[in-house]
Amino acid sequence: MSTTTYDASQLEQARKLGTSTLFEASGLSTSAVDVQIRTVWPGASVAGPAFPLECSPGDNLAIHLAMEKVPRGSVLVVSTGGFVAGYWGEVLTVAAIAAGVAGLVIDGGVRDIAALTAHRFPVFTRGISMRGTIKASVPSIGAPIQFAGAPVASGDLVVADDDGVLIIPASQVNDTLARGQARFDKEARVMDRLREGETTVDLLGLAQWRTAG
Template identity: 35%
Template sequence: MADASETASVGFAGIPTTTLADVLGREQVMDIGIRPLWQPVPRIAGPAFTVRCPPGDNLMLHAAIHRAEPGSVIVVESGDLDYALAGGNVCAVAQRRGVVAFVADGLIRDLAEIRDMGFPVFARGVIPIPGAKKVVEPLNVEVRCGGVRVNADDIVVADEEGVVVVPSARQGDVLTASLAKLAKEAGETLDTWEEAHRARIDKLLRDGGFMG
């Protein structure tokens, strides 16, 4: 049987990050520097496997690819813009082991290889210089990535619009609210939306003293 996180991942895979952002608010959306490194990238969703790498060192990300469960999204705290956290072989092994994607507050290298294999990477960019492998840190502790706090088993959803983190304790409520929002939007024509939108905007303008 599928566990709760796997079931949640399947549900969230069908929800755009724009919908989740509307439901969750700004604090759960990573900053614009964390972006897909190749296009068109598929939407991904999965429980976070968290990694902390100090600047210049990538040992724990290399350790994580052998420990993350299939279906996981490996989320990396680094903030390093001088050295790459991973390259083509690391991504290939992660993909072969069932890791869904990397979401990294840092850089990678071998972008052409990663793009060709179709492995989703959301990060700050690329650089050809590899980091060192010296510093041991615990895995699956709270990290900060793209300005958002991420804990192990939080659901990470990412697509071409950005990266959103759903706290594990709120998964059920957020999924229900997101599905309801999508259902409402699906049943709404553009004419209906335009009419409601015009009425709402005009009221806001009147309330603000606008006379035009």
Template identity: 35%
Template sequence: MSGVIVTNPPKASAKDVAQLSAYGTATVSEALGRTGSFGLGLRPVQQDVRIAGTAVTVLCWPGDNLMIHAAVEQCGEGDILVVTTTSPCTDGLFGELFATALEHRGVRGVVIDAGIRDTSELRQLGFPGWSAAVSPQGSVKATAGSVNVPVVIGGQIIRPGDAIVADDDGVVVVPREHTAEAVVACEAREAKEAAARYAFQEGQLGLDRYGLRETLVRLGVTYQTYEEYSANGQHHA
């Protein structure tokens, strides 16, 4: 396997990324039409942390973190390291020493579709991570891969410079060309949710606010008292 290290790829607007950092992954994904989520495969190694940044992508061979070492040089202020492997891998390819080097360069966190280790040290360092596994298993540095090329995680294509948002719920990617419209959509969704939150605090039901009673009727859902339900032979407890 040969590889390539791409330097200075285009990046999402730093202003847009900063604005996206105010929104959770659920809001961003919903605002984008329920797209962009990396799915259930990646979980945070910490809690109550949200980051947003621009992707530096890494494609490694399983059990080999050579290209992460190469990627550190390509990372800068506001980036998020996004790592995957050519086939499934749970080895601990990323740990405290990488985090120390990346923190020095202003990197905001790591998203790795493989194993992560030194999780206690990462939390103490304040360097956020999302991974497919936690494992003490080490790695070699022997096989070529690539840096700053398109990669796929959880069915999502991530290109270098795309915006990444990550929090307790997971990870979402926003294509670098669409961050401005994503910010506008997030603002609109947040305003809509704020209005709904106030309504619910005042006692309104979602059935009424969203017109769902009509949906229940259309789907043939009926209301029955307990006695009616029992009389129809549908209650066996």
């Protein structure tokens, strides 16, 4: 199991750059998870090392056991095979906050949405379901998994916000952050020039298409 850690400045930089900029900078089409996995409450964002686990459909025992092993500051990445049920609610949210968990990304479902929002705990999920779960099996905790179209291993960097969820392999985090910052700075200069009256056609080198319209 990886012990990859990121310093506070890296995590803050990742949150500031955001998923869209980092995805474009990464060049990794497999890093973006299924677009149906969205934030529970608008404005939620999180960046932290992944702690992956698998649940059997309709069974959340693996989550409860993982809560005793997850390193502080981690983002739980929970695969359920896309089965939507209430794997997570207020009880696990309170436990996660106490354990120092940074957030949750799950391809199943959650419930107690008002409570999750009130706690301001970042949750990204495929759906919302009042239906509860059983506790009978533990497919895997901490092992690499395929998560909603993206491979994820313990220690990979998870970045999630209103635009979606991104998994950056640990070996490519530094390069992706550097390229993302360069892209962010370039776009900031473009914004300044737009405010001064220039157009996107000129700034993006699209002038040859003016006659096409």
